[in-house]
Amino acid sequence: MAHAYTPGLRVTRQAAIEKERILPLKGNVEVKVGDKVKADTIVAKTELPGDVTIVNVMGLLGIEANEVAEYMIKKPGEKIVKDEILAEAKPLLPFLKFMSGKVKSPIDGTVEKVNDITGQVYLREPPQPVIVRAYIEGVVTEVIPLEGVKVKTNATFIQGIFGVGGETNGIITMAVVSPSIELKPEFIKPEHKGKILVGGSYVGIGAIRKAIELGVVGIISAGMSDHDLKELLGYDLGVAITGHEDLGLAIIITEGFGRIDMANRTFNLLKEREGFRASISGATQIRAGVIRPEIIIPLSKEELAGENEAKVDAKDGVKGGDPVRIIREPNFGKLGKVKGLIPDLMVMESETKVRVMEVTLADGTDFIVPRANVEIIED
Amino acid sequence: MFKKNDPNLRVILATDCGSTTTKAILIEKIGDEYRQTYRGEAPTTVEAPFEDVTKGVLNSISEIEDLSGRKFLEGEQIIHPANGDTGCDIYISTSSAGGGLQMMVAGVVKQMTAESAERAALGAGAIVMDVLAINDKRLPHERIERIRQLRPDMILLAGGTDGGDMIKVVDMGDQIVAADPRPRLGISYQLPIIFAGNKEARPIIQKNLGEKFALTMTSNIRPTLEEENPWEARQKIQDLFEEHVMAQAPGYNKLIEWTSAPIMPTPAAVGLIIRTIAEKEGINVIGVDIGGATTDVFSYFRVENEGIFNRSVSANLGMSYSVSNVMAEAGLENVMRWASFDIEEEDIRNRIKNKMIRPTTIPQLLDELIIEQGLAREALRLAFEQHKSLAVGLKGIQQQRDIGDAFEQDDSGTTLIKMMELDLLVGSGGVMSHAPRRSQSMMMLIDAFQPEGTTRLAVDSIFMMPHLGVLTTVHDKAATEVFNKDCIIYLGTCFAPKGEMRFGDRAFTYKLEMETGEVHEGEMKFGEIKLIPYGFNDKGLPLRGTGTINPSRNLDMGSGKGRAVKGEIFGGVVGIALDARGRPLKFQKDRQERVKQLDNWCSAFDAYPARKGGK
Structure with missing residues (x-):
């Protein structure tokens, strides 16, 4: 039988994390293997070709397409500044002055091409610099020539379930004292500027707006509402491909939409790492090539405990006693332990016939749930 | 080595590498006929940590080994040809893993060459990321910016009739060069571009684009204004899909070596089987495949004795990854009109988003199933609307349309999809194939597509249409036999007149004369739907009969109002x-009345018996 369990999100105190930092197109790598880098260190640079502007020289001078090249004052490859003469038609005889004409460049840039079929001239603006930063504090372990690097670090690593906003970094700061408390606006203070705030069960639009206003760089919360997400983005998010939103901060939710207590392990781990600098990214892509939002808090040498990362291999499936979270109604968000796997297919209330397991919830009640509706929690 | 349609072919192994699951089926020749015997599935392994599609293929095949007791694998190799109880004669596959085939198309005039290019790309199984045209109301620099942003697997460039204007297609080519788009997979390989425009422009296109891109020329997709010729371009797209795109995806080089026929994009294979069946039976067919991320609609309609095949893909309408987009596009009100219970807006929004972020969960509660099937109706409805707007004129080379018709495309829009002439509607995809009750699948199809007149309905039993599509390229008989015996499950027939009238008034009288000798006669009131169970004969074939529907003077069953x-x-x-709910489907305005109406409809189909609507 195929394995249908949703592998749990990683929540681990210590893991070796390696990040590939690659340019969108080829360029220069600025660091070498063994270099120690900070999150903001530039590791690779390139130049993105500038935007193209098309000038209809044929039409503007009233000439044939194949004549454009001979009327060009600036030839392909030459630089040009805005309002400089690009092409000019001079009459052979002075009294035919009305036949003269000039075409000025609308931009600063370079003449790229003269098309003798269409009579159009392509101008390209100066290239735009593109930089790639290390994103995490660590050591460069590999240089991919002309493309980028790999950076490795030992860190506390927590994956969220969904996020918005791109990469950023800041100091982890607890804004609530318990995983079941909502992060309210009044908990957010001016001294939180540049910080990553950790909330509990929920964060509403009021708190998010206040955080943006005060310069908070990130919010970590168990849940939020889709209604607030829509208000924040200004549109109804249809497909979970995020990370490019320009919100002024990154938001990572660890459990799901709605009010749900944050898993104790996640909350306690964040509390333990309070005061340390974390790199976070809200980028989420729930399609081929799943990307989940992440919190990476590098550990210093002294903090390395020699503890290995707890491993949960989805291929092994779940077994009795494993901690799980219910990820669909009823009992959505509740935590429990696997009491047993029931081998036979069972018919649910919806009449769907599925493989199930029995879970003992935190309050002691036993509950039959489709195996596809639980998530393994790393212990 | 087996020849095409080789009668000695006995054991066929086929896989479909989907974006989340790889599905394997075994087809065996039992006696003189081909039957699908076993099925296995495993998670697709294109992504990290495996990054090798063949791992998932091997896992799905090993599941078939477990179930069938037949050995197919020797280490990490598929044993073929078959020998006694081991191996298979051929192995074939389709793929939509890693996002399938993502293309951008460009033409000169949006309604003419660009639309032809779009249809050719869709017919080849691609997701069309954008359609560019000189008159697409974008400025050149905006178009260049857009090309640059997209990272397509391939570009199809069309434009100009043969011997006609060259300037605009050359200009479009220059804009592509200026944008210098990067392929989605692989940083250093050349992006494939197919030029299927004015043949006179080929030398210039070669000069301008040849160095930067992997440029291929095919015959003009629109050689004259009256003629559309997508076939060569479509074939070339599929060839390049395997040569370039698949070759970049992890593990595909190995998979290509294993297969006995080229790997087809999944939607192209589904389209092929639908088309084959429609042509063989001489009927008009609509097929739909609703997946987690996308919904594909296929249609084959005969117009003036010429079959016209169309495919559309709604890239962001689906039941898991795209479920939130279904709500965003359809609107909450439209989704909830299919539920006869109340739920807070915030609650439903959060539930749908939670399904999006954890796409593999399944509805445990009946209310959750009802919401999910409501979303499916809306996804199907929206996908079908998109299909109708695109299916406006794909014609083969043999059939031509005059210039007047060609210009009519914009206004006519839906001219090719005539629901009154539809013979068969086939549903496929998890929500259809795995609905707890087949009556739920039938209701979803009727509610979303609203067939008119007399229409037969069916579902794909376990989602094997892609496998059978690629099989048609190798063994037509095997594909047809398995399609008829194991793939398609006939749900029944729907009688539905078109038109609208007052709720409760007499809509039509009916007389159903069954093959069994039974006769059902009666009257339907407007707003009602009724189900009469009618199954199969001793040989397992659908029972036949004749239905006479006499509609009231406001309704039309296909021969005119009242006839x-x-x-x-x-x-x-x-x-x-017997569907007397009107076309378009008419809902009660009052909420209480609508709930009663829904309960009655569901009750007629015994769709959700545990709720009030159950019998």
Whole structure:
């Protein structure tokens, strides 16, 4: 039988994390293997070709397409500044002055091409610099020539379930004292500027707006509402491909939409790492090539405990006693332990016939749930 | 080595590498006929940590080994040809893993060459990321910016009739060069571009684009204004899909070596089987495949004795990854009109988003199933609307349309999809194939597509249409036999007049004369739907019969308002639906009345018996 369990999100105190930092197109790598880098260190640079502007020289001078090249004052490859003469038609005889004409460049840039079929001239603006930063504090372990690097670090690593906003970094700061408390606006203070705030069960639009206003760089919360997400983005998010939103901060939710207590392990781990600098990214892509939002808090040498990362291999499936979270109604968000796997297919209330397991919830009640509706929690 | 349609072919192994699951089926020749015997599935392994599609393929095949007791694998190799109880004669596969085939198309005039290019790309199984045209109301620099942003697997460039204007297609080519788009997979390989425009422009296009891109020329997709010729471009797209795109995806080089026929994009294979069946039976067919991320609609309609095949893909309408987008596009009100219970807006929004972020979960509660099937109706409805707007004129080389018709495309829009002439509607995809009750699948199809007149309905039993599509390229008989015997499950026949009237008034009278000798006669009131169970004969074939529907003067069954029509009855696992709810479907305005109406409809189909609507 195929394995249908949703592998749990990683929540681990210590893991070796390696990040590939690659340019969108080829360029220069600025660091070498063994270099120690900070999150903001530039590791690779390139130049993105500038935007193209098309000038209809044929039409503007009233000439044939194949004549454009001979009327060009600036030839392909030459630089040009805005309002400089690009092409000019001079009459052979002075009294035919009305036949003269000039075409000025609308931009600063370079003449790229003269098309003798269409009579159009392509101008390209100066290239735009593109930089790639290390994103995490660590050591460069590999240089991919002309493309980028790999950076490795030992860190506390927590994956969220969904996020918005791109990469950023800041100091982890607890804004609530318990995983079941909502992060309210009044908990957010001016001294939180540049910080990553950790909330509990929920964060509403009021708190998010206040955080943006005060310069908070990130919010970590168990849940939020889709209604607030829509208000924040200004549109109804249809497909979970995020990370490019320009919100002024990154938001990572660890459990799901709605009010749900944050898993104790996640909350306690964040509390333990309070005061340390974390790199976070809200980028989420729930399609081929799943990307989940992440919190990476590098550990210093002294903090390395020699503890290995707890491993949960989805291929092994779940077994009795494993901690799980219910990820669909009823009992959505509740935590429990696997009491047993029931081998036979069972018919649910919806009449769907599925493989199930029995879970003992935190309050002691036993509950039959489709195996596809639980998530393994790393212990 | 087996020849095409080789009668000695006995054991066929086929896989479909989907974006989340790889599905394997085994087809065996039992006696003189081909039957699908076993099925296995495993998670697709294109992504990290495996990054090798063949791992998932091997896992799905090993599941078939477990179930069938037949050995197919020797280490990490598929044993072929078959020998006694081991191996298979051929192995074939389709793929939509890693996002399938993502293309951008460009033409000169949006309604003419660009639209032809779009249809050619869709017909080849691609997701079309954007359609560019000189008159697409974008400025050149905006177009260049857009090309640059997209990272397509391939570009199809069309434009200009043969011997006609060259300037605009050359200009479009220059804009592509200026944008210098990067392929989605692989940083250093050349992006494939197919030029299927004015043949006179080929030398210039070669000069301008040849160095930067992997440029291929095919015959003009629109050689004259009256003629559309997508076939060569479509074939070339599929060739390049395997040569370039698949070759970049992890593990595909190995998979390509294993297969006995080229790997097809999944939607192209589904389209092929639908088309084959429609041509063989001489009927008009609509097929739909609703997946987690996308919904594909296929249609084959005969117009003036010429079959016209169309495919559309709604890239962001689906039941898991894209479920939130279904709500965003349809609107919450439209989704909830299919539920006869109340739920807070915030609650439903959060539930749908939670399904999006954890796409593999399944509805445990009945209310959750009802919401999910409501979302499916809306996804299907929206996908079908998109299909109708695109299916406006794909014609083969043999058939031409005059210039007047060509210009009519914009206004006519839906001219090719005539629901009154539809013979068969086939549903596929998890929500259809795995609905707890087949009557739920039948209701979803009727509610979303609203067939008119007399229409037969069916579902794909376990989602094997892609496998059978690629099989048609190797063994037509095997594909057809398995399609008829194991793939398609006939649900029944729907009788539905078109038009609108007052709720409760007499809509039509009916007389159903069954092959079994039974006769059902009666009257339907407007707003009602009724189901008469009617199944299969001793040989397992659908029972037949004749239905006479005599509509009231406001309704039309296909012969004009108020005119009686005789239609052929085919039984099925659900039966005969007498649908007097009007076309378009008419809902009660008052909420209480609407809930009562829904309960009655569901009750007629015994769709959700645990709720009030159950019998």
